[in-house]
Amino acid sequence: MSSPADDDFEVVPLGNGRYQVTHGATRRIAFAVAARDTWVFLDGRVYLVSDTADGTPRRSSVDEHGTLTAPMPATVLAINVEAGQRVERGDVVMVLEAMKMELPIRSPRNGVVKAVRCQAGELVQPGATLLELDEREGP
Amino acid sequence: MTLFPRILVANRGEIAVRVIRACREMGIESVAVYSDADARALHTSLADLAVRIGPPAAAESYLSIDAILSAARQSDAKAVHPGYGFLSENADFAAACEQTGLTFIGPPVEAIDGMGSKIAARRIAVQAGVPVVPGETPVDQSDEAIADAARRVGFPVLLKPSEGGGGIGMKTARDEEVLIAAIAQARREAVAAFGDGTLYVERLIERPRHVEFQILGDHHGQIVHLFERECSIQRRHQKVIEESPSTALSPALRQRMGAAAVAVARTAGYRNAGTVEFLVEGSGDSAQFYFLEMNTRLQVEHPVTEQVTGVDLVRAQIAIAAGQPLAWRQDDLSQRGHAIELRVYAEDPTQHDLPQAGTLLLYREPSMPGIRIDAGVTEGSEVAVHYDPLLVKLIASGETREIARGRALAALRDYPILGIRTNVPLLIELLKHPRFAAGDIDTGFLDAEGDAIRARLSSTPPPEARAVAAAARADGASSAMTRRSAIASGVDPWSSLKGARV
Numbered sequence: 001m002s003s004p005a006d007d008d009f010e011v012v013p014l015g016n017g018r019y020q021v022t023h024g025a026t027r028r029i030a031f032a033v034a035a036r037d038t039w040v041f042l043d044g045r046v047y048l049v050s051d052t053a054d055g056t057p058r059r060s061s062v063d064e065h066g067t068l069t070a071p072m073p074a075t076v077l078a079i080n081v082e083a084g085q086r087v088e089r090g091d092v093v094m095v096l097e098a099m100k101m102e103l104p105i106r107s108p109r110n111g112v113v114k115a116v117r118c119q120a121g122e123l124v125q126p127g128a129t130l131l132e133l134d135e136r137e138g139p
Numbered sequence: 140m141t142l143f144p145r146i147l148v149a150n151r152g153e154i155a156v157r158v159i160r161a162c163r164e165m166g167i168e169s170v171a172v173y174s175d176a177d178a179r180a181l182h183t184s185l186a187d188l189a190v191r192i193g194p195p196a197a198a199e200s201y202l203s204i205d206a207i208l209s210a211a212r213q214s215d216a217k218a219v220h221p222g223y224g225f226l227s228e229n230a231d232f233a234a235a236c237e238q239t240g241l242t243f244i245g246p247p248v249e250a251i252d253g254m255g256s257k258i259a260a261r262r263i264a265v266q267a268g269v270p271v272v273p274g275e276t277p278v279d280q281s282d283e284a285i286a287d288a289a290r291r292v293g294f295p296v297l298l299k300p301s302e303g304g305g306g307i308g309m310k311t312a313r314d315e316e317v318l319i320a321a322i323a324q325a326r327r328e329a330v331a332a333f334g335d336g337t338l339y340v341e342r343l344i345e346r347p348r349h350v351e352f353q354i355l356g357d358h359h360g361q362i363v364h365l366f367e368r369e370c371s372i373q374r375r376h377q378k379v380i381e382e383s384p385s386t387a388l389s390p391a392l393r394q395r396m397g398a399a400a401v402a403v404a405r406t407a408g409y410r411n412a413g414t415v416e417f418l419v420e421g422s423g424d425s426a427q428f429y430f431l432e433m434n435t436r437l438q439v440e441h442p443v444t445e446q447v448t449g450v451d452l453v454r455a456q457i458a459i460a461a462g463q464p465l466a467w468r469q470d471d472l473s474q475r476g477h478a479i480e481l482r483v484y485a486e487d488p489t490q491h492d493l494p495q496a497g498t499l500l501l502y503r504e505p506s507m508p509g510i511r512i513d514a515g516v517t518e519g520s521e522v523a524v525h526y527d528p529l530l531v532k533l534i535a536s537g538e539t540r541e542i543a544r545g546r547a548l549a550a551l552r553d554y555p556i557l558g559i560r561t562n563v564p565l566l567i568e569l570l571k572h573p574r575f576a577a578g579d580i581d582t583g584f585l586d587a588e589g590d591a592i593r594a595r596l597s598s599t600p601p602p603e604a605r606a607v608a609a610a611a612r613a614d615g616a617s618s619a620m621t622r623r624s625a626i627a628s629g630v631d632p633w634s635s636l637k638g639a640r641v
Contacts (some may be wrong), residue, residue, distance in 0.1 A: 009603055017501045017555075019607050030604070031555035033500040035355035037480045040604040041501075041555035049468035049608035072496050073524040077327070089448070098494045098524045102328060114465075126427040 066114070066133030070124040074098035076098060079120055081131070085113045093131060096124070104132065142461045143218040143242065147211045148186065150222030151201060151516030153532060154437070158220045163552060164468035170214040172207060174200035176523045181516055188214050192285055195525045198334075201225045204232050211241055218242035218460060220453075224527065227436040228255055244460040246356075246411045246435045253407050253435040257301060257339045264430035267406040271400045272429045272528030273420060274341030276301050284547060286320050288340040295345075298322060300329030301337035306340040306376030307331050310341060340482055344429065347418040347579040349373065349384050350402035351434075353444045355455055356410040357465045364397040365448045366474045368414075368440055371580045372569065374492065379562070379585065381440035382479040383447045386540070396428055401469075402533035403433060412456050414438050418582075441534070446478035446536040468639070477540040479547050481508065481566045483531040483556070485522045488565035489596050496524045500558035509536045509543065540578065546553040568592045606636055 007044040011030075019030045021042070029042040039048045075095035081093045092104040093113070111133040117129050147170040155171060160264050162169040170188030176195035178633045183189045190210035193200035200206060202225055209217060221227035221244070230251040236243040245251070254260045261271045267275050274297075277288040281359045289296040295313045298321055303309070308328030312321040312638045326336040349370045356362040368387035388396070400415035414432040425586060450472070459465070487493045502518040511534040516522065522530065533554070535547035551563055569575055572588065600608070 009606040013610060013614045016504075017557075017611075018608055021603055023506075023603065030607045031501055031503065031557060032607050033557050034614075035500055035607075038559035038611050039500060040607045040610040041557055042604050042607065044552035044603075045598075045604075046555075046556075046560060047598060047604040047608070049600050051250050052217070067401060071493060072489075077331075082610045093396065096498075097331065101322070103493060107574055117176065138320050 004139050008053055066109075066111060067129050068093070068108070068131045068133070070096065070130055071103075071125055071130045072117055072126050074103065076118050076122045076124060076130075077102060079116055079118070081116065083113050083115050087111060087113060087133070091116050094118075107133070109133070142457060145189075145214065145216045146218045146244070146457070147172065147183070147207070147214060147216035147241075148220050148221055148222065150220075150225055150227070151180060151182055151515070151526065152481075153513045154222035154224075155433075156185060156515055157513055158222060158453055159186050161451065161457065165454060165457060167457070170210070170216050172201070172210050172459055173558060176521075178527050179337060179521065179617065181514070181520060182537060186633045190214055195523065197225065198527060201231060203527075204229070204235050207232070208239055208241075209481055211236075212239070216241065218244055218457075220244040221458070224441055225434050228434070230255060242460050244411065244414060244456050246409055248528075249377040250407050250409045250413075251435045254413075254435045255302070257295065257299070257432060260617060261430070262434055263407050263433075264403050267399070267402040269403055269430045270428065272342055272344060272431065274339060276337065276339045282319060282322050285338055285340060286318050288449050289318055290313070291296055292340055292342045295343040297341045297343045298325040299339045299341065300333050300335070301339045302333040302335045303329060306373065306378070310356070311419070330545045337414070337546065344420055346421075347371075347420055347581055348385065348387050348429075348580070349378075349416065349582050350387065350396070350419045350428070351416040351438070352397055352405045353438075353441070353452070354400055354409065354413045354415060355450075355452070355459065355465060356404055356413070357459050358410055359464045361465045361468075362404050362409065363467060363472060364400050364415075364471045364473060365450060366397065366443050368438075368443050369442060369580075371582050372585055373582050374585045374589065375528055376582075378440065379482050379484075380566070380575075381443055382442040382477065382480065382540070382543075384474050384477065385419075387426065389418055389423045389426075391424050392426055392428070399428070399430070403430060407433065409433075409435075411459050412437050412441075412452055415554070421470050439529070440480050440623045442532060442534045443478040443480045446487045446511065446534055447474045448472055449475070456547075476536060476538050477543045478534055478536040479540070479570075481533045481535075481547055481551065481570075482529055483533060483566070484562045485528040485530050485559055486562055487560040488562050488593055489560075489598050494528045495520050495559040495561070496526070497559040498522070501555055502557070503555050506552075507546065508551060509546045510534070510538070510550045532554075541576075544576065564596050565592065568595055600639075622626070 004119040012020045021028045038049045077095040077097040079094045087108045091107045094105045096103040097122045114132040145168040148155045159169040169186040171183050171189040172192045173183040174195050192206040226232040233243040242323045277284045298310045300308045310321040310325040312318045330336040355364040370381045372380035414434040417428045420427045499520045503511050507569045514531040535543045537543040613630045
């Protein structure tokens with residue numbers, strides 16, 4: 001049996017979000033739905049394929065400017081730092097609560113807290129800015 | 140004997156759906172209650188009647204005794220099924236139901252009270268001649284007094300909300316160094332979840348199995364057990380996989396534990412469905428078991444018992460509450476085959492089990508032999524941040540454990556849930572794990588193996604998935620999307636048909 005090239009897939013829509021994927025002699029059923037990014041279900045795994053085409057899903061949490069954002073709707077339970085405070089990578093800077101569970105938010109790197117953008121008790125929406133770190137400092 | 144003409148289901152999600160369906164089978168009308176977050180939820184749409192009980196916050200809706208009682212009055216319900224969680228183990232609620240002439244489908248108020256307090260529960264177990272784990276609730280609840288209690292009980296210790304259950308707010312402290320921080324966190328979570336920061340301090344038994352026995356008692360003095368459920372696959376003390384029978388129990392041990400469970404229930408004056416939880420150290424005839432607590436309600440994992448005993452526990456609860464005698468004696472009951480339950484949670488196993496919220500853009504249940512699905516959601520459901528992340532329970536049954544395991548794996552691989560992340564990929568890896576396959580599990584299994592398992596859960600899409608995504612984007616007007624975007628843009632095809640005949 002000839003082994004087909006890696007990207008040599010035939011994908012046929014079967015309707016209602018179902019897709020037949022054929023790769024050489026291998027046939028599988030996948031499910032997909034296009035939203036802001038495209039959700040794909042294949043053999044028990046779920047993938048979020050971004051429209052940016054390289055397949056890397058968008059991540060919240062922190063961007064390169066040091067802005068920490070809420071990953072999901074949650075209540076701010078505790079804020080452990082204040083502006084001007086030095087933090088190290090991995091420090092729990094605040095605690096969110098969602099679905100009856102505490103979610104510790106850790107600093108992604110060493111730095112100094114530039115501003116705290118939320119208050120304890122506040123309900124934050126996904127993407128909302130929680131905290132800003134100063135410009136890049138240290139690894 | 141006549142049952143209730145109408146039952147109010149004081150819960151949401153999959154358990155509300157389960158109870159509503161049981162009512163329908165029995166010819167009983169069901170009343171759903173819903174918060175504003177659940178106006179379009181599955182349970183709200185399935186019941187014969189539905190009553191709004193308040194805003195999304197559970198404290199003002201599903202946990203509000205006044206709101207539930209007023210919904211019962213408004214809908215003329217004769218009985219209340221509390222499900223699990225929320226008010227199910229709230230003695231004040233059970234008492235308030237009885238005072239207003241509503242039958243509470245559950246145990247007597249005194250039994251909830253007795254078992255709701257861990258101290259009283261232990262006293263009952265000791266009185267019944269059943270061994271218990273060392274522990275105490277300090278009268279002085281200051282941090283220092285709790286720390287002293289931890290030293291008396293001996294490390295490692297477990298700090299639990301005295302009012303709690305379901306593993307919410309439990310914290311482990313292995314030594315002095317982390318003790319004070321653990322006490323503060325346990326207290327915070329206890330207050331948040333139960334409105335009471337009282338803590339119970341207990342010795343942590345290392346590598347224990349969590350094995351529980353299902354009990355049914357009627358109002359005529361009969362109490363039986365329906366064998367065990369093994370619930371050792373837990374994360375942060377929250378169960379993920381349950382099964383029956385347990386691979387740890389020999390027939391002799393099973394018989395001893397079953398008798399102990401019945402003795403605890405009898406001493407507590409128990410009636411209706413309940414669960415006696417034990418920790419088991421070791422396996423086989425020489426294993427030790429300790430009474431842990433009694434849950435005075437239906438359990439999340441009740442389906443595995445139903446699958447191996449053939450007894451419908453929700454029907455039994457309703458029949459018992461209506462005064463009917465149990466339909467079986469102990470000798471009539473047996474375990475047949477094997478059942479495994481997988482809890483599908485709205486959380487991302489690749490991101491420290493972060494809870495997920497969003498819309499189920501695509502949701503298709505597998506249909507195959509030996510698979511039962513107890514779902515609280517359907518395609519298009521909104522998963523909100525306000526409640527427990529349990530979406531669905533998938534229960535696989537077969538003649539043997541290996542057959543049930545194979546069926547569970549096949550079903551999960553054919554169970555697309557898109558729009559939010561779930562723990563399905565983690566469940567698949569757990570089922571495939573050699574230690575799970577061999578039945579070599581304990582309550583520390585997921586903590587010990589979890590990181591290695593999660594490392595295999597890369598979410599980087601393979602070329603095949605990218606090809607499918609490209610096809611789906613090209614195929615942008617897929618039917619699922621069309622319907623969802625119509626709702627998102629406020630043009631709900633169903634609302635706009637109101638008043639029309641469809």
